[in-house]
Amino acid sequence: MPYLTDARKIQAKIAEYSQAQILWIDTEVADYKSRNPRLSLIQVLDNPQDMSGSDICLLDVLEQPDIIEEFITQIMLNPEIEKVFHNASYDLKLLGNKKAKNVTCTLEIAKTIPYYLLPLPNYQLKTLAAVLCNFHNIDKQEQTSDWGKRPLAEEQIDYAYLDCIYLAQVHLKLLELQAKINPDPTTEDLVLLGARYTEVEQQSQIINSELEHLQERIKKAMQAQNVSETSYCKLTSYQRQTVKVAFAELVRLVETQGINLDFPITLTQKMQKDLGENLEQLSVDVDETTAWRLTAKKPDGDNS
Incomplete structure (x- = not known):
């Protein structure tokens, strides 16, 4: 050295x-x-x-x-x-x-x-x-x-x-x-992966269900007993505030006050439906992406 x-x-x-x-x-x-x-x-x-x-x-x-x-x-x-x-x-x-x-x-x-x-x-x-x-x-x-x-x-x-x-x-x-x-995806064993995925997914449903249940019980118990902290967890409160305004009123304010409030708005499917043919009068940017969803199949015979 x-x-x-x-x-x-x-x-x-x-x-x-x-x-x-x-x-x-x-x-x-x-x-x-x-x-x-x-x-x-x-x-x-x-x-x-x-x-x-x-x-x-x-x-x-x-x-x-x-x-x-x-x-x-x-x-x-x-x-x-x-x-x-x-x-x-x-x-x-x-x-x-x-x-x-x-x-x-x-x-x-x-x-x-x-x-x-x-x-x-x-x-x-x-x-x-x-x-x-x-x-x-x-x-x-x-x-x-x-x-x-x-x-x-x-x-x-x-x-x-x-x-x-x-x-x-x-x-x-x-x-x-x-x-x-990060193995080579072209050589992955889909049978083994799928079996493990199904096993873990079932376990996670049980664990998440118990976790959520325990959280609620602990919160209720700590509030009822006026306890803010234990050796395992701490309970804190906070206020949520949501500010809402009618869109038409916001538009009027921006126009009358000359406020620079120009930004793109994502049009939901409902908004697109409400606009109808008027949508063609707007200069829209369309972003297309491909998303993949993995869904676990139910075992044969499971009619639930």
């Missing part, structure tokens, strides 16, 4: 990384809550199979703006190199921002995985690493430590390189899940 502070050694490493196809990258930021956050470390891994951290390089770039700019130019702006981050929008603020090319974010990938395959309370890297990769007892205490001080504590250095290991392993697992949920 090289920890580089010398500018020339860091530049040599950046040149080496500029030839890579994919890099897993993390950063540590000093004064991250202030208006002037400073990039402290850039952690880079180019071998996702490395579980020891020996291939991870910590680039100490604190107060080295020229080195940071070189990293941005050679790595972040290079479209040939895939850069993998977790919560990439945070790191990119100090690493090229919107100019960065070919960036992959494991946070965004995780959000695309259906909840039934990845039922998580949150999408933090710590949570993903524990659930997907069985990394437990992850200590995030050093995350909020002072990354602007030098020398760095040994605990800070250990924390910095471990995040790259978690990131790479989480990324590989997420790619596996992506492949699972």
Whole structure:
């Protein structure tokens, strides 16, 4: 696990990384809550199979703006190199921002995985690493430590390189899940899919029915007992307000006051019927889309 502070050694490493196809990258930021956050470390891994951290390089770039700019130019702006981050929008603020090319974010990938395959309370890297990769007892205490001080504590250095290991392993697992949920539709087994769909659809009807029933019972009980919060749920009230006006009155107001209120109106089938032949006098835009509806078939003999 090289920890580089010398500018020339860091530049040599950046040149080496500029030839890579994919890099897993993390950063540590000093004064991250202030208006002037400073990039402290850039952690880079180019071998996702490395579980020891020996291939991870910590680039100490604190107060080295020229080195940071070189990293941005050679790595972040290079479209040939895939850069993998977790919560990439945070790191990119100090690493090229919107100019960065070919960036992959494991946070965004995780959000695309259906909840039934990845039922998580949150999408933090710590949570993903524990659930997907069985990394437990992850200590995030050093995350909020002072990354602007030098020398760095040994605990800070250990924390910095471990995040790259978690990131790479989480990324590989997420790619596996992506492949699972996006198989080739031309080779799907429709019999198996249909059977599973029918099974889940029946289960969901029962679960949704019970869920709605329980919600109503709990709301009524909490109101009757004057309880606003329990260890399981919280009851809050809110007022809904709907403002309505006669269309003809709105038209008169717009015309008399010269109000610029020009916007397209979606004509429902009833409105089109009420307009009748008058519809031909309007300059209408027709958007046509094809929608598909899947309907579960009732079992044979079910006459209900």
